Amino acid sequence: MTRSDLVVVGAGPAGMAAAAQAAELGLSVTVLDEQACAGGQIYRDVDRVVPLRGDILGADYVHGTTLTAALRRAAISHVTGAVVWAIEDAFRISYTREGRGVQIEADRILLATGALERSMPLPGWTLPGVMTAGAGQILLKQSGVLARNAVLVGSGPLLYLIAAQMLRAGTPPKAMIETQSRGDLIGATRHIGGALRGASYLVKGLRMLASIIRAGVPRHTGVTDIAVEGTDKAEAVTFQSGRRSHRITCDTVFLHHGVVPNTQAARSLGVTHSWNTAQQCFVPQLDDWGQSDRAGVFIAGDGAGIGGAKAAEHAGTLAALQIACEAGRLSREERDRRAAAPRAGLAHELAARPFLDAAYPPYAPALLPDDSTPICRCEEVTAGDIRSYAKLGCIGPNQTKAFGRAGMGPCQGRYCGLSVTALLADATGRTPDETGYYRIRPPLKPVTLGELAGMNITAPDTAEKEKAHD
Amino acid sequence: METDYAIIGGGIVGLSVAWGLLRRGRTVTVLDGDDGSFRASRGNFGLVWVQSKGMNQPRYASWSQQSAAIWADFANEVAGNTGQPIPLEQNGGYDLHFSEETLEATVAKYEKLKAQLGGNYPYEVLGHNALRKEEPHIGPKVVGAILHHQDGHANPLKLLKALAADVRRMGGHVLVGKTVTDVSKPDGFHITCADGTIVTSGKVVLSAGLGAAQLGPKMGFKAPVRPQRGQVLITEKLPKMINRPSLIARQVDEGGIQIGATNEEVGLDDKVTQTGLSGLAAEAIAAYPALARAQLVRSWGALRVLSPDGLPIYQQSTEMPGAFLVTCHSGITLAAAHARLLPEWLEGTDAAPDLEVFSEDRFSVS
């Protein structure tokens, strides 16, 4: 079994920056990522793609090449195509690569597993052709595949970014169906101070919005009652705007109302999480170096709370400094001296967040959907089912999982977890923290039985297995 | 008195007993723990199983047989009441063997038990070829199997949910998120919960699974239950490929192949481990080689509630008459007995089953 001082899970901006910093300070580092290339979701395939369409994707995307370059140093082993499915003890990491189970040991781990799109359950959202806006962006970035006849639905800066990219590629969206209201924007102005400190974001956002308007893409804001129609695939989106009902035909629907931390790996390790009301999601409890309450477990980037790519980079650097300090490679003074710049950078990046979170809140009806809307895509469990389990005494998601299978499918609750917590909290009158979340266990990602069996070096419990009981 | 019976623990055992008492017209309050409590009822293998039980105590074998025999009728009644189906198949089950020696040794034990049970132990031995006719996916390493016709399997979670619904429908009070911390008997019973809730009752049933180890001694029981971890695997949903269940694998009604379980003495630790998963996967592939390509989507560890000899404990407290300890390992198998037969014993009627051998007296000589 190989061993590293530090294993980083995730080769996005946080993971890449942390790996580079830790390696520079003399630690042996292994980066594991299931993708075939470095970059994470935001800089997906950046090295290959920049020459092809860096112009469409913009300068922020091209910046990713500086991070991938830093990853190519000798002390870093970047294992691509590595699907991590278990992290045990302190620490043995199991992953699958090219059909084989592999293990690596590490003194410390950094989880940089990023974000997931916030689930947006609304009628018809499971139809083929309905995708996350992030999926639309990945299609464009990685594959150069563009939806010709698409509508964008939801709220948030990412929606404008994608629209702007689609414009530049020559396939503007057919419409922007936006859920945030004027009231949200007015309410958000109390965070304007922070927003101005992070003004570059606002300027960029406004510029994108202006280009969308200039291109004549119809925008509807403050919309409600959104549903996707279709039998075998998405055919149209219907919604209310003011007092008028609309129906827009389309082939593709991109949904987005924010992103949330991907906490699966951290939860499997027993890291404590708590509810963040502003971002409407659970975040791991961390100190300001990204260290969790599990010794040796660090978390950086969007997996620690949503901050975006640049913030992730700074957080990764900070975590690496503390890791190196703990490992005796860096004095505290030196750590603090080096931390000054990334800390200032992080503060700058996070300044605009409260404004953005308030101006572009999640679409409320998708947080507590109608009874008939499926919230668990894998097991096809509806919001109404969850409410009925609450009536049967379920006060937390693990009992509803047992009663109705929500969270038991291959995605392991990644897309229904927050919905179930919200529905139960609403039904029982308890807080999301009291309600809790799924107990996450290995495998974090499916693994074939053959791959598992192939790792069977020692099987202590099968030898004297006494089968008389069950 | 608020309620005739307070039931401490709303797992499969507590709910089965509550259901039976409600059906006899008693008032019942069930107190159940948190979302994160250890719950064997949520993590078990779902077998309704007879073979190999009670090898050293024929009464346990016959008690399991009694329960298995009335299981379908019990499940139908609950399903009928609630409109919630409880999938059950009782077409027999296998004990698969990878060596002739273990197969023969097991048969010898079964013969002895069969004699003690007056011949009521319907099993047959299938050689590899005969087994392959029944189970086309069986692998070459399996030399044969014991097919026991009283075995079967159910969907234990649907049973749990339907019972939770039916107990409420019959007027049972179920208080959730309640951790009972103390039981006293000044006149009737006073049951105190961590959040300050107090329930008073005429009788009390302690069916708190592993929770009985702490509460039992306060109520005059020995309650010598310990946890034993079982890790269980489940694959993606697959087309039908396993007909009858075995202790190694079964195909659940939703389509996944469930593989289990380890027997580990690790205290109150319900984690899953890579070695546990790999060992179980290897054994399942040895039995059904096609499983090598199946994706494992989920695994869990659950803690069995075991007494020193693995048998149930049914005991009335001498210190606090009217308090009963009810605990067992195979709560799914015994659900029907607990729902239909055990209430007679709690109520002290003439129809009470003979449960003498399951009393705590057996633990006194040490």
Added chain:
Amino acid sequence: MKTASPFLELDNEPRVNVVFDGNALSLPEGANLAAALMAAGVNVFRHTPVSGAPRGPFCMMGACFDCLVEIDGTTKQACMTVVTDGLEITRAHRDGALT
């Protein structure tokens, strides 16, 4: 099989032959399989084992498992699979899988 695709492809990679659900397709070599299938006009990747509802890719990042297809008897996420020459893809777990 050449269906009208709701997608436009920017890149012009050399194509290889694959079979999806019995139909011959020519897809860009080295491409993301989910993206390539969608660009080739495939909307429905599979039907769910629970209700038989049609599904296609949703997240494109390996998290939702809606893009599952079967390759060599094993279900795989199409969005995490690379197009190679001669790939034989079936819809996930039709009858006869795992035999």
